[in-house]
Amino acid sequence: MKKIYILFILLAQVTYGQISIGQESTFSTDNNFEGWDNLNTSFTPVSVAGGFLTAGGSPSILPGTLPPNRLIIDNITWGGNYTSVGVGGIRFEARNLSGEDMDLAILLFDNGTGTNITIAESGSVTVPASATNFETYTISLLPTQLTVDGPKSLDDLLIDVLGLSITRIDDNGDGTESLDFDNIKVLSVAELSLESYLYNDSSVHVFVNAGTLNVTSSNSTIKTVRIYNITGKLISESLGNKANVSVLSNGVYIAVIQDVNNHVISRKFIK
Structure with a gap:
C-alpha cells in the first residue's frame, strides 16, 4: 500500500532539494506551500491560508487498496543525505477539528519506481479529536526508530532520500477529515525532545x-x-x-x- 501511494507521488514531483537542520515551514503567506505543494491532489486536497496549511482526506482512487482516509502531505525539497546532515526528527504543530483521532507517521522514500521503491516508516503519533487548538508533536527519524521496506538498506536510503511524507496511518473516519499543520521543522539529534519518545x-x-x-x-x-x-x-x-x-x-x-x-x-x- 505504501509503495503504491509513493509511486503516485513520484509521478507528480518535479523539484528536488536538500534538507538542512532548522529549516521550517511557517505558512505565513497565503497560497505559499513552502515545498508542501508537491502533492498528488487525488489523495489530499490542500490549501494555505491564515498562517497554516490545511490537508484534507479524500475518497480512495484505488478502492480496496488504499483506504478512503489517506490524508498525506509530502515534500521533496526536504530530500538529501539525512546521515551527513544529522537529521534527528521532525517537529510540527497540528490541530484537529474533525472529531476523529488521527495517527500520523513519517515516510522517507527514494526515487525508485514500482517494486524498486524503498520506504522507511517512523513510529506514529496521535493527533486526538480533542486537539482543537494547535499542539506540538515530534516524530523521531533516528535509524533505530525507522523500519525499512524495499531493496535498499536503511543506511543506503538515509544517504539518498528523495523526500518525506507526513501520512495518516489509521483507518478511522470516512475520508472527509482534515488536519491543520503549522511550523513544520527539521530537528537535529541534539534538538530532539528525547523524553517524548x-x-x-x-x-x-x-x-x-x-x-x-x-x-x-x-x-x-x-x-x-x-x-x-x-x-x-x-x-x-x-x-x-x-x-x-x-x-x-x-x-x-x-x-x-x-x-x-x-x-x-x-x-x-x-x-
Whole structure:
C-alpha cells in the first residue's frame, strides 16, 4: 500500500532539494506551500491560508487498496543525505477539528519506481479529536526508530532520500477529515525532545576512560552505541557497550544507545 501511494507521488514531483537542520515551514503567506505543494491532489486536497496549511482526506482512487482516509502531505525539497546532515526528527504543530483521532507517521522514500521503491516508516503519533487548538508533536527519524521496506538498506536510503511524507496511518473516519499543520521543522539529534519518545532508564550511565566511551546499564544489555556531535551529525556507530572516542576532538557529544529490547536512550558526554 505504501509503495503504491509513493509511486503516485513520484509521478507528480518535479523539484528536488536538500534538507538542512532548522529549516521550517511557517505558512505565513497565503497560497505559499513552502515545498508542501508537491502533492498528488487525488489523495489530499490542500490549501494555505491564515498562517497554516490545511490537508484534507479524500475518497480512495484505488478502492480496496488504499483506504478512503489517506490524508498525506509530502515534500521533496526536504530530500538529501539525512546521515551527513544529522537529521534527528521532525517537529510540527497540528490541530484537529474533525472529531476523529488521527495517527500520523513519517515516510522517507527514494526515487525508485514500482517494486524498486524503498520506504522507511517512523513510529506514529496521535493527533486526538480533542486537539482543537494547535499542539506540538515530534516524530523521531533516528535509524533505530525507522523500519525499512524495499531493496535498499536503511543506511543506503538515509544517504539518498528523495523526500518525506507526513501520512495518516489509521483507518478511522470516512475520508472527509482534515488536519491543520503549522511550523513544520527539521530537528537535529541534539534538538530532539528525547523524553517524548525515547525509553527513560535512569540506570544507563556513560563515562570516558582511556579513549573509550563505556555504557553501563543494570537493567538491560546494550546492543549499539551511535555517537553524534552537538549539531546532530553522526560520527560513529559501535556494537556492544563500548565506543572508541580517542580520535574525537575535545567537546560535547551525544551517545544514542539502543539495548537488545530495541529501547533507545540518549546521553550527553564530554570528551
